[in-house]
Amino acid sequence: MPTRVLVPSGVLGLGFDREALARGVAAKPDIIAIDGGSTDSGPFSLGAGESKYSRAATKSEWRQLMRARAEAGVPLVIGTAGTCGTDATVDWMVAITRELAEELGQTVKIAKLYSSQPKERIASALREGRVMPLEPAPAIDAGKVLEMTNIVALAGAEQVQAALATGADIVICGRTTDTATIAALPLLRGDHAGGAWHGAKIAECGALCSTNPTSGVILVDFDETGFTVEPMAKSARCTPHSVSAHMLYENVDPFVLYEPGGRLDVRGAVYRALDERRVRVEGSEWIPGPYTVKLEGARVAGYQTTIMAVLRNTHYATHAREWVAKLTTFLEGEIDSRMGLKPGDYHMDFRLIGVDSALGALENRQGTPVEVGVLGVVTAPTQETAAEIGKLINPFVLHYPLTEDEELPTFAFPYSPATTDRGELFEFALNHILALDDPADDPLAAFRLELEEVGHAELV
Amino acid sequence: MPSLSEKVLKVRSKNAGPFWVTIDIFCGSKPAFEEVCAKLKTERVAELYKAPLETLKRFDIADLNVVKFSLPRPVVQGSREDRDMHGAGWAVLLEEAELA
Numbered sequence: 299m300p301t302r303v304l305v306p307s308g309v310l311g312l313g314f315d316r317e318a319l320a321r322g323v324a325a326k327p328d329i330i331a332i333d334g335g336s337t338d339s340g341p342f343s344l345g346a347g348e349s350k351y352s353r354a355a356t357k358s359e360w361r362q363l364m365r366a367r368a369e370a371g372v373p374l375v376i377g378t379a380g381t382c383g384t385d386a387t388v389d390w391m392v393a394i395t396r397e398l399a400e401e402l403g404q405t406v407k408i409a410k411l412y413s414s415q416p417k418e419r420i421a422s423a424l425r426e427g428r429v430m431p432l433e434p435a436p437a438i439d440a441g442k443v444l445e446m447t448n449i450v451a452l453a454g455a456e457q458v459q460a461a462l463a464t465g466a467d468i469v470i471c472g473r474t475t476d477t478a479t480i481a482a483l484p485l486l487r488g489d490h491a492g493g494a495w496h497g498a499k500i501a502e503c504g505a506l507c508s509t510n511p512t513s514g515v516i517l518v519d520f521d522e523t524g525f526t527v528e529p530m531a532k533s534a535r536c537t538p539h540s541v542s543a544h545m546l547y548e549n550v551d552p553f554v555l556y557e558p559g560g561r562l563d564v565r566g567a568v569y570r571a572l573d574e575r576r577v578r579v580e581g582s583e584w585i586p587g588p589y590t591v592k593l594e595g596a597r598v599a600g601y602q603t604t605i606m607a608v609l610r611n612t613h614y615a616t617h618a619r620e621w622v623a624k625l626t627t628f629l630e631g632e633i634d635s636r637m638g639l640k641p642g643d644y645h646m647d648f649r650l651i652g653v654d655s656a657l658g659a660l661e662n663r664q665g666t667p668v669e670v671g672v673l674g675v676v677t678a679p680t681q682e683t684a685a686e687i688g689k690l691i692n693p694f695v696l697h698y699p700l701t702e703d704e705e706l707p708t709f710a711f712p713y714s715p716a717t718t719d720r721g722e723l724f725e726f727a728l729n730h731i732l733a734l735d736d737p738a739d740d741p742l743a744a745f746r747l748e749l750e751e752v753g754h755a756e757l758v
Numbered sequence: 759m760p761s762l763s764e765k766v767l768k769v770r771s772k773n774a775g776p777f778w779v780t781i782d783i784f785c786g787s788k789p790a791f792e793e794v795c796a797k798l799k800t801e802r803v804a805e806l807y808k809a810p811l812e813t814l815k816r817f818d819i820a821d822l823n824v825v826k827f828s829l830p831r832p833v834v835q836g837s838r839e840d841r842d843m844h845g846a847g848w849a850v851l852l853e854e855a856e857l858a
Contacts, residue, residue, distance in 0.1 A: 337775060337776050337835070338773060338844060339843065340835055340843045341776070341835070432777075433830075434777055435777075539822065542821065542822060543824070546782045546819075546824060546826055547772070548773060548775075549774055550774045550775075550780055551815065552819065552826060553817075599837070599838060600838070645838060655841060656842055657841070657842075657850075658839075658841050659808065660806070660808060660851060662806075663854070675838075725834065725836060726776040726835065729775075729776070729777050
């Protein structure tokens with residue numbers, strides 16, 4: 299059965315064109331699906347279980363989407379709620395939804411799909427050989443798994459379908475694959491499987507597959523032979539090039555995409571312009587495989603304190619690397635004699651902004667900078683130790699001279715206090731998959747589904 | 759000798775998950791694509807990124823006039839050694855590379 303999916307934006311919190319959304323709603327979609335997260339900003343969100351986007355931005359956009367849902371009378375689904383899709387961020391999104399239901403006077407049935415994994419479950423699965431590494435994967439053992447602060451499994455279409463089957467108005471998912479929330483309904487209704495996953499991949503970043511990426515809103519029609527994609531903003535167009543080029547984006551392999559239960563192969567896909575704005579795609583193939591779900595996990599790798607100084611004096615700016623080398627040796631001695639810590643007990647790194655701070659050892663250009671920013675990063679097993687090292691090195695980062703016989707220099711500190719305690723340094727600790735039984739028997743084996751009804755009288 | 763950026767439309771790099779980086783060279787035209795395919799050796803790219811040659815994946819995509827490389831990130835995204843959270847800065851190494 300043909301299925302029309304409205305994708306308002308690549309991610310909730312990034313904004314979209316309101317007129318385009320209205321046009322999408324008027325096109326009578328069967329479902330509205332949006333992504334709520336990504337690992338793209340780094341491990342902090344998953345490590346801490348917090349959203350990267352502000353609550354205010356999330357709420358104001360979700361308000362528009364809840365209104366759009368009420369008008370369209372179809373389910374609204376969000377994948378990877380709150381950036382990382384932990385249970386805590388699903389609940390954060392549910393709390394926002396409850397507030398909005400009250401403010402908008404809506405009565406809604408909410409399905410909550412939880413993806414967080416108890417650490418003991420993953421440790422047992424590892425012992426049983428059901429957790430397998432992808433390439434390249436950090437080395438893990440049961441002990442390391444138990445140390446992680448959060449582990450999530452990426453739900454696929456089957457889990458989203460189970461949530462939709464409850465008849466919920468709004469489905470708030472924990473971690474899902476980027477594509478699962480879009481592919482779920484077309485697959486459920488028997489549309490072409492290769493087309494469903496391929497169309498979902500094309501639409502998951504919203505209007506990024508069009509000529510006007512910031513307009514957000516995309517409409518995808520799925521059917522028994524493929525899919526058709528159309529941007530909803532008047533200023534945007536989808537072309538065979540803009541659509542097919544999207545397979546390159548953030549993908550290791552532009553032709554193959556692994557999902558729970560198989561892989562999508564688009565080598566045979568044909569992209570055809572239907573008119574100036576719409577592109578038709580057929581020929582993509584879905585190849586079923588073992589049912590595995592990807593795991594993501596984060597652990598605390600230490601605590602950090604930073605310090606920043608700017609070298610504007612030409613002599614120091616041009617000798618910044620030499621200065622940092624001498625300073626580091628001197629500071630290691632001071633930290634040893636005053637705190638009893640050897641270099642292996644902590645990590646101290648000075649990055650030269652204006653020299654090679656972005657590329658580090660890969661930098662192959664040299665120039666004469668006007669000034670050099672020196673960003674000192676201290677990582678230690680506790681915040682107290684990192685902060686203490688930061689305070690200890692502070693006066694030397696301010697005054698350390700290149701030579702002994704010169705007047706004491708003073709560099710520019712941009713703020714007071716000069717040190718900043720950054721809290722935990724989280725790191726991604728899993729690049730693995732978890733083997734599950736056939737989801738036809740129990741799609742929710744590693745996931746949890748809960749229902750909640752929020753009722754409010756219509757506001758008059 | 760001209761740099762790659764003078765020959766092509768755009769070079770883009772981005773994370774492909776926390777463990778990989780992918781670099782897309784949008785050549786912009788068939789002649790530019792053919793020149794890049796012929797002159798840009800995978801060995802040279804491995805050298806620029808100080809990565810073992812066998813870890814690089816290369817895709818010469820004629821339909822898009824795109825040459826794409828994927829490689830394991832030099833350091834895992836967000837780890838203590840990481841200097842570029844989104845991996846977008848690595849594109850410059852190819853932009854500035856000379857196309858011999």
